[in-house]
Amino acid sequence: MRSFIAQQVDLIALAPVVESGWEKVLTEAKDAEIPVILLDRGIDVEDESLYTSFIGSDFITEGENAAKELIKLMGEETKVNIVELQGTVGASSANDRMEGFANIINENPNYEIIKSQTGEFTRSKGKEVMEAFLKSDGENIDAVYAHNDDMALGAIQAIEEYGLKPGEDIKIVSVDGIKDIFEAVAAGKSNIIVECNPLLGPQLAQAAKDLQAGKEIERWIKADESVFVGKEEAEAALPSRKY
Template sequence: MKKTKRTLLTILMMALVVSIFAGCAKNDAAPGGTTTDTATGKDLVLGFAQIGMESGWRGAETDSIKETFAPGSGFELKFSDGQQKQENQIKAIRTFIAQKVDAIGLAPIVESGWETVLQEAKDAGIPVFLLDRGITAGNEDLYTSFIGSDFIAEGENVAKWLINEVGTGKTANIVELEGTVGASAANDRKKGFDDAIKAEPGFKITKSQTAEFTLAKGKEVMESFLKADKTIDVVYAHNDDMALGAIQAIEEAGLKPGTDILVLSIDGVKGAFEAIKEGKLNVTQECNPLLGPQLKQAILDVKAGKALDKWIKSDEDIYFGQKAIDALPDRKY
């Protein structure tokens, strides 16, 4: 009888040890937090509402999200293309809420108009992460974190490059190709640039118009600028696609982009680096679109109960001349 009791005790102890080690092995397999719902053992579900495909930069961001949350990543991705319409994004978010996803990612096409739907997500207990564009100030309690760039600093950096290139005390007739009306990237890139050139009274923005972050509109608007004014010294585009469109318009007008007219832009897509190598684009301020890994880690940290910064900044640089040429082979987008 005693031998039977000792045998049962031994079996129970061995089962306990196996259970402990199994738990440790499960935790070790997911550094930074588990990628499964601990209650069900299923993959976490991310609903992502993308703006659309207005540029190469946006395409690179979409690729980063799809690659990071691909099958086998520990996540199931529900992806929605907003096709440049806020109402489509809002509809997608409501669908995600109804599907009871574990987290929502949103690249908001404009800053305003999100309060109602994001409150619905908050009431449902679903954390929302903003990617690359923000929403109207004062609504910080409606989302967990913003992951992306400092758009004001981007505009400032491009303006500082221009001042250094042209020289202080000089003059510059500048035209501006703005991004989507109401988008935080467009608003802030304009503010950063405008504020920085105030120190130079000779630097004047004579024309400014939206080109919607697209190459086609960039070319169209630049053509209209050139028809109205042949004395343009600089074109400042809020993104590379518009700048590349402007380059086409400048060339078709019989001028040399990068020489007759300085071309400045933001994003750092591969096409911009190639244009710098060809001498057609003068500078591009990087805006990193590869935000998938940062979003994944942020979701895992929230699920693990960690506190996150309200703004998770991406690492970026400014490129021109030989520095851009040297970096060209390593561009991922």
């Protein structure tokens, strides 16, 4: 960012991996009168005027939608033990998806998150953590909530190696919407996909043009997203997936 500021660019788009630690360099950008647009993930700053806009998803709503669809699938009256594969510690997406999911689950006394641990948003770590969950609580796990599809795909591998059927013996809900998870749902190995649309380039380009034209832009430009449940919806969506 300091390199961009030194080049006196017209706009900086920032996709932050973690929420904290941005105040100083954002202040430098503001002093240089360079607008900053956040992409995909938010940040934690006391002075929100340090950035112009955020383009991306409502991660809390994603977590809430994951919980609502899981409850619809399994029924409100059913006793359900859930294990949670968290994203990267400190990431706004992980924090908010955890909060949103818990908001809904905690309202239903029949649903309980019995284990929650970071899988670092990777397939390999998701598999490793799921293996540990199965070793300690294998017979008690009814559902997996993964903060992204890659961890869910790792969990699917772990469940199969444990001798159970993912999508049947253990229900799976995950967030993102990559092609691999649509194929897994179509094959009956996962159940619910909460989309997190990463195709933000066109919205960023439009925001940049609007700023250059002197127009005001919204503080939060939300991505268009959907929820897909079951084989039929996954199969219907597969041909048009772009990521």
